Amino acid sequence: MSTSVDPTESSRPTDHKLSQPPMTGEPGGEGEVRDRATGKVVAMLGNPNVGKTSIFNRLTNLLAKTSNFPGTTIDRRIGKVELRQGRSITLVDLPGLYSLDASSPEETVTRDFILGNPGPAPDAVLIVVDATNLQRTLFVARQALQHGCPTLIAVNMIESARKRGIEIDLTVLARKIGCPVVGISARTGEGFDRLKSQLDVLLAGPPMPVLIPCDAPDNTPCVAENALTVISDEEACGSCRVCPYADGHLWASALARESTRNGFVASDETTDRVDSFLTHTVFGPMVFAAIMLAAFSLVFYFAQFPMEMLDGGFASLSAWISQWLPEGDFQSLITDGIIGGVGGVMVFLPQICILFFMLAILEDSGYLARAVVVVDRWMRRVGLPGQAFVPLLAAHACAIPAIMSTKVIENRRDRLAAIMVIPLMTCSARLPVYSIVAAMLFPSQPLLAAVLFASAYALGMVAAFLVAFVLKMTILPGAPSPLILDLPPYRTPSLRNALRYAYERGWMFLRDAGTIILLISIAIWFLSTYPKLSDEQFAQDLASRNVVAETLDEAELENLRASADQEHAIIGRMGRFVAPVFEPLGFDWKISVGVMTSFAAREVVVSTLSILYGLGPEPEDESTLQQRLSSATDAQGNPVFTTATCVSLLVFFVLAMQCLPTQAVTKKETGSWGWAAFQFGYMTVLAYVAAWAAYNIVSSFVS
Incomplete structure (x- = not known):
């Protein structure tokens, strides 16, 4: 085997890191990781779609905490793993990535964390690779080994490899790499006892030497005397070739060939045929539209019952407290202010949790990556990456979790563009306004009312694409990053992981919004x-x-x-x-x-107008409010809600930023109040100008 160590990867200077505050004991900082540990810290590393989340959940028994890297909006998960004789370690699940070359924020914070830059480095690294595709997933393992980290490699999906007829010689793989290798299955639990045992052994003794195979004259491995020392070509072997990037993949490919039998390529003819259909320029969009329509229909269908229960529960709680508290401002504060405010948030929680559950199922099955490929060819024309389409769809339920889900977009420029336009999508909170306006304009023409309703949705989507194009031409110049996406294998989705993901996102919604x-x-x-x-x-x-x-x-x-x-x-x-x-x-x-x-x-606008127009805080039904608003007059006896006013009001609500919690989430995800202020400002100006234009245009045609 002829392989070499790339000095552009191993000897790269490490002082160009992302600026972060010192990791002391603040929430989410390195001090928190160390303070929570009763043992040592192990970093978990690997490509996307190799099953890191499933392994993490099994090792920590789902008892984990999600927090951000200090000074960033990038998530990491921290959990405690019990080993033998009462010992435990702290496991840190790092973002999935393909390289440690620090070309994206995720890669930067992961690289700095592993190198202890700043703060102490982890005591060991657990690298997860895919047994069905070793040649792709071993590249990151090589980079981690070059940094001298004490390493344990977990070869996941070992049962899937066996079903495909792929036999992996773990002993050969361990000898060639130079660190312990354990075959596991996150789905069945196979090999997890041995995985914990190997972690215990790795952390109990002195750091193990790192072995990097190379083509030395005697065909011996290059041994790093100190596992914390970065290995370069010159230090390891004078005869190693110098080749940028490609050498790493050549090394991984050669290693996969030598340690597997009956083939090491994960793809098969069936997968290729399915992919050619699902990503087809004609059939792909049709399948995507059908799947997304079905998924979001299920979201609204299944969320209806728990939403009604929560709404009724908070109403009953408010009525019960009103019986015990004397009438007055304090009672009003508790029932209308606090309970009403919390109830207004909680009522949307089932919809948000079910939405993320469905997205997790689609992602875990392997389809979501194919959907991104389908829409990328359209989205790129207006300056949005294909990965932004799923958050844009999610925004039709609520902009808050949609903005949170933009973490799947790696490039910061692309992520900012998506965050800026997501609130233009019609969320469920706008629907009462659409219904009232449509009922006032077309009280006895349901077909026209439905067309107006659909037009409001279309206006939001068209505005989002136009704004994205303007941003591309102005403050966020440049084309979206090319879509380089590894299509994961098709798998049976894990309900356990989907439920966990839905719970985490639901809790984050409650906590942040x-x-x-x-x-x-x-x-x-x-x-x-x-x-x-x-x-x-x-x-x-x-x-x-x-x-x-x-x-x-x-x-x-x-x-x-x-x-x-x-x-x-x-x-x-x-x-x-x-x-x-x-x-x-x-x-x-x-x-x-x-x-x-x-x-x-x-x-809030519906209840506000209800009070101001003399119906009280809770009208008997929507038609009563619609009739009262339609008949409302000003001091001169002229109708208040003319056709032009109704259209103007509808356009304003389609385009305006009228959700301060969304602003808070925008600040959190972008790391700056400046972007939140810009989002609020441009949407308000856009809504005002568009509503003014709509009012004057309609007024010129309708007296």
């Missing part, structure tokens, strides 16, 4: 409650409207009082203050109040 929404809900309650309108002021207000209280029944008087309270409170005064700003869009001050409150959460 729930707190923000709770605070916003309390703030909206305060602004809508104070200052109080006294009875004398209410009587004067009725007199100014020439309304005699005695001629009204109790319900009408209560609704008028709610409307007057809202107008007198801070939120009502803010609405009158900003009314001149929204007047060119055809909005009166009451609609302006609804728009202002909707910047906290879009769905």
Whole structure:
């Protein structure tokens, strides 16, 4: 065998690392990793789709914590693994990657973590490779060995290799590489006892020497005397050739040939035939559309029942607490502010969890990678990578988890472009507004109402692609990164991993967005409650409207009082203050109040308009609200919700950023409030200009 060690990989300077704050004991920092460990720290490394997550879950018994690398938005998972005689280690699951050459943020933070730059290096590295495709997945193992890390290699999917007729000689593989090698199956649990035993042995003794085969005259392996020393060609063997990048893959390919029998190539004719169909320029998009339609239909279908249960549960909780607390501001704060705020978040949790569960199933099966190939040829034309299509689809449920899912996009420029346009997709919170506007414009024409509804969806998607193209031409120049994607083998999805993934993402949604929404809900309650309108002021207000209280029944008087309270409170005064700003869009001050409150959460506008137009906080049904809004008039007796105003309102809600929790998640994923502010600013300006244009165009055609 003729192989060599590439000095461009092994001797590369290590001082060009991503800037990070010192890893002390802050949450998510290196101090947290060390503080939680009762033993040593092992870093888990490997390509995407080699089963790292499944192995991690089995070793840690699903008891793990997800946090970010310090100073970054890149996830790592930390868990505790119990070994023999009560000893334990801390296992850190690093991002899946194909190289340690630090060409992406994930590769940079992984490389720095392994080298201990900054902070201490891990005590050992557990590298996961794919038994059905050794020649591809061994490349990263070679790079880790060149850095002198004490290493254990886990050859996963050993049972899949046997089914394909691939026999791997683990003894030969271990001797050639120069470190322990264990064959395992994350699906069946085969080999995990031996894996733990080998980890225990590796960490118990002194660092093992690293063996790098080369073509020395005596055909002996190159031995590093100190496993923590980086090996270069000159140090290891004077006769090794110098060849950039290709040498690493040639080494992995040759090693796979020498350690396997009956073939080492994972792909087969059946897989190739299926791929040629699923990635076909004509049939591929058709299959993709059908699968995604089915997947998202299941999301909404299965989420309906738990969402209704949660909604009813919070309503019952609010009613029960109202019975025990005396009427007043404190009761209103608890029931309307806190419980209402938390309930508003929790009601969408089933939809989010089921969405991520379905995406995990599609990814684990191997299909999602094929879908990315299908859409990449379209998305690249407007400056978006193919990997952005799944987050854009997910945004039709909620922008928050969609933005979180952009972690699958490796290139930072591409990730930023996707994050900037995701909120333009129609989320479920916009649907009440679409329904009300469609009902007002076409009360007895359901077909036209459906066309308007679909047009709102289309407007959001077209706007997203146009904005992406503008970003490509301006502040985010350049074409998306070429799609270099390794198509994983088709597998039976793991329900265990999909459930775990859905749980983790659901918890992250509650943790990151729930707190923000709770605070916003309390703030909206305060602004809508104070200052109080006294009875004398209410009587004067009725007199100014020439309304005699005695001629009204109790319900009408209560609704008028709610409307007057809202107008007198801070939120009502803010609405009158900003009314001149929204007047060119055809909005009166009451609609302006609804728009202002909707910047906290879009769905708030319906309840706000309900109160301001005298129906109380909970109208009997949607048709009642639609009829009241359709018949509403201004001081001169002119209709408030004209055709032009309705279209303007619809366009504004399609395009505006009216979700502060989304802004918080944008800040978290981009690492900067600047990008969140830019997103809010451009979407607000776009919504305003488009709504103004829509109002004037429709007004010129409809009197």
